[in-house]
Amino acid sequence: MPSINWSQLLADILVSRDEAEFHSAVVRRLADVAGLTSAALVRSQPPEWIVTASAGRMAGQLPLDLAADALDSGTPRQASGWNAIPLRTSQDNSLPPTALLMAGDTGVDIDQLGPGLAAACAVVRGRRRDHQQAQRLEMLLEITHQWAQTDNLETLLNRMAEAATAQFDCDRATIFLWDRPHKLLVGRPALGMDNNELRVPDDAGVVGRVVQSGEPERVDRMDDRAAIHGAVDKETGYTTETILCVPLVGPQGNTFGAFELLNKRAGNFQPEDLTGLTELATYAAVALANTQQWEQLLERHQLLVDEAADRVQMIGNCPAIEALRSTIAKVAAADLAVLVLGENGTGKEVVAQSIHYRSPRRSEPLIAVNCAALTETLLESELFGHEKGAFTGANESRAGKFEVASGGTLFLDEIGDMSLGGQAKLLRALEQKEVVRVGGHETISTDCRVVAATNQNLAELVREKKFREDLYFRLNVVTLELPPLRERGDDVVTLAEYFLKQLCQKQGRKPPAMSAAAKKRLVAHRWPGNVRELRNLMERVAYLVSGDRIDADDLAFTLSPGAKKGGGMETGLTLSDATHDFQVDYIKRTIDQVRGNVTEAAKLLGVHRSNLYRKMRALGMETDED
Ligand SMILES: Nc1ncnc2c1ncn2[C@@H]1O[C@H](COP(=O)(O)OP(=O)(O)OP(=O)(O)O)[C@@H](O)[C@H]1O
Numbered sequence: 001m002p003s004i005n006w007s008q009l010l011a012d013i014l015v016s017r018d019e020a021e022f023h024s025a026v027v028r029r030l031a032d033v034a035g036l037t038s039a040a041l042v043r044s045q046p047p048e049w050i051v052t053a054s055a056g057r058m059a060g061q062l063p064l065d066l067a068a069d070a071l072d073s074g075t076p077r078q079a080s081g082w083n084a085i086p087l088r089t090s091q092d093n094s095l096p097p098t099a100l101l102m103a104g105d106t107g108v109d110i111d112q113l114g115p116g117l118a119a120a121c122a123v124v125r126g127r128r129r130d131h132q133q134a135q136r137l138e139m140l141l142e143i144t145h146q147w148a149q150t151d152n153l154e155t156l157l158n159r160m161a162e163a164a165t166a167q168f169d170c171d172r173a174t175i176f177l178w179d180r181p182h183k184l185l186v187g188r189p190a191l192g193m194d195n196n197e198l199r200v201p202d203d204a205g206v207v208g209r210v211v212q213s214g215e216p217e218r219v220d221r222m223d224d225r226a227a228i229h230g231a232v233d234k235e236t237g238y239t240t241e242t243i244l245c246v247p248l249v250g251p252q253g254n255t256f257g258a259f260e261l262l263n264k265r266a267g268n269f270q271p272e273d274l275t276g277l278t279e280l281a282t283y284a285a286v287a288l289a290n291t292q293q294w295e296q297l298l299e300r301h302q303l304l305v306d307e308a309a310d311r312v313q314m315i316g317n318c319p320a321i322e323a324l325r326s327t328i329a330k331v332a333a334a335d336l337a338v339l340v341l342g343e344n345g346t347g348k349e350v351v352a353q354s355i356h357y358r359s360p361r362r363s364e365p366l367i368a369v370n371c372a373a374l375t376e377t378l379l380e381s382e383l384f385g386h387e388k389g390a391f392t393g394a395n396e397s398r399a400g401k402f403e404v405a406s407g408g409t410l411f412l413d414e415i416g417d418m419s420l421g422g423q424a425k426l427l428r429a430l431e432q433k434e435v436v437r438v439g440g441h442e443t444i445s446t447d448c449r450v451v452a453a454t455n456q457n458l459a460e461l462v463r464e465k466k467f468r469e470d471l472y473f474r475l476n477v478v479t480l481e482l483p484p485l486r487e488r489g490d491d492v493v494t495l496a497e498y499f500l501k502q503l504c505q506k507q508g509r510k511p512p513a514m515s516a517a518a519k520k521r522l523v524a525h526r527w528p529g530n531v532r533e534l535r536n537l538m539e540r541v542a543y544l545v546s547g548d549r550i551d552a553d554d555l556a557f558t559l560s561p562g563a564k565k566g567g568g569m570e571t572g573l574t575l576s577d578a579t580h581d582f583q584v585d586y587i588k589r590t591i592d593q594v595r596g597n598v599t600e601a602a603k604l605l606g607v608h609r610s611n612l613y614r615k616m617r618a619l620g621m622e623t624d625e626d
Pocket residue numbers: 313314315316342343344345346347348349350351413455531532535
């Protein structure tokens with residue numbers, strides 16, 4: 001009596017990697033049974049039949065009607081020497097409708113064979129599902145990691161579509177975002193559409209129903225075409241045959257869009273595709289929410305950048321300033337190192353800001369460092385950063401200005417005051433585009449454009465060997481020179497009126513008008529403190545002059561030490577103005593004498609440090625406390 005070797009079939013279950021392999025093993029084993037001429041496994045996938053495995057002599061066509069009969073009735077059928085046995089199991093309803101067809105005198109107990117094989121198929125299928133599940137999770141992890149690094153919505157949507165078409169073996173994928181106020185679903189990517197974007201009413205077709213109901217939907221090949229919103233196919237010339245669509249649900253449980261797959265490459269979308277896409281959509285929803293927040297942040301940042309850029313204005317129409325403005329416009333985009341020369345207070349920092357905000361680096365930081373204010377050791381830590389414990393007081397690691405300004409612009413003010421040791425380190429950082437934090441070992445790449453400035457004659461310093469020649473050439477690719485204010489003619493008045501307007505606006509009042517005599521006096525002054533001095537004067541005037549007119553007498557100038565060189569103190573001042581000017585001048589000279597050390601200056605002047613600050617403020621002088 002021929003019989004099936006069940007122990008061999010058991011071994012087949014163990015070694016088969018998937019159902020297809022197991023089906024082949026089954027029909028091979030059956031063909032070995034004496035008396036059997038042919039065996040085949042067939043699966044019904046309307047409108048077609050798929051022969052998943054066959055063995056033996058295939059005389060003529062397989063009796064597929066008989067197989068259909070057996071599947072419909074759920075019991076074995078016999079006709080014209082063929083047996084059709086439905087593979088069904090009571091435990092697993094997810095088995096696709098499959099039947100075993102056998103020809104010849106089987107002698108096999110067919111009542112036992114159907115449920116036995118079905119159970120074995122279910123085991124193989126289950127194992128395959130577990131394997132796929134593990135693979136899917138692995139892939140999901142990889143995909144979501146990639147998504148987490150994407151901060152641009154467009155790129156993210158494209159990546160999601162790519163990942164989904166590959167994972168679900170389908171032709172297209174589209175992510176729809178719901179524009180509720182306009183009752184629209186905006187789908188991207190959308191091949192064949194303008195801007196790669198699709199706009200459909202939010203109640204149209206499968207995707208419309210999915211967002212409205214919050215429930216997934218599936219359309220198979222044989223389903224009613226009416227379910228599909230035909231207008232899009234008409235426009236793109238594409239034929240949609242199968243669809244799988246799931247809602248995108250936000251963190252508050254709100255549906256904000258849908259994830260749609262089109263045209264599974266083989267057959268219809270399967271239940272496991274639905275599970276997989278639902279899972280993928282959960283992660284997609286999180287990534288999309290993050291990106292949108294990120295984009296909002298970027299937009300806000302951009303607004304701040306625009307605001308900061310608008311505030312930088314280089315006022316003045318004299319030929320030198322006009323020429324400077326046009327050179328800045330040319331060099332800003334070129335990413336070249338720029339050296340800005342000019343006396344104190346002429347606007348060197350304004351030039352650095354103008355360059356930065358006109359350059360492609362404008363959205364990145366602009367960082368200013370005053371090289372004169374720091375000792376060599378402090379400067380090194382300021383520029384390159386330090387690691388925790390690198391020196392006494394380094395309680396925490398800190399990034400240096402080179403790191404912070406990476407991508408943006410580093411403004412090195414008073415570069416002429418940098419020590420030779422500091423210059424050597426700066427040169428290395430500029431050449432290698434790398435820094436090492438003080439007390440650290442790791443090299444950190446930086447990419448910042450350097451704009452340096454000084455009020456000293458750098459070429460002279462190079463000749464005197466106080467400034468490195470190689471650094472001078474590295475910083476000095478383009479030189480911009482700011483003229484002193486006394487050489488800018490009527491720009492003094494333009495600037496004075498600009499500052500006055502700005503300062504009065506802050507106080508919420510109309511700026512007072514300047515008399516002709518006041519303007520004349522402004523133009524005649526030598527302005528040793530340049531634009532800064534003018535600004536300070538206007539600040540005082542804006543606070544002290546309450547009327548709507550400024551006269552020459554209202555302008556009590558603050559003479560800085562440099563003014564002496566220009567011919568001494570002005571005459572024609574009231575005694576009170578002259579006393580004021582003398583005090584300002586004397587304090588400034590004393591502070592300069594001790595290189596900016598206010599405590600030392602206070603000692604020389606015989607006053608307490610805090611009293612000196614108070615006096616300076618009363619005189620309208622700038623203090624380093626401001
Ligand atoms: N052309 C200008 N238009 C408008 N404001 C200006 C102009 N030039 C200078 N200022 C203003 O004058 C003040 C001093 O300018 P800034 O700090 O740029 O000068 P600086 O040359 O860098 O000075 P220092 O040499 O002391 O560092 C700032 O308040 C600046 O905004």
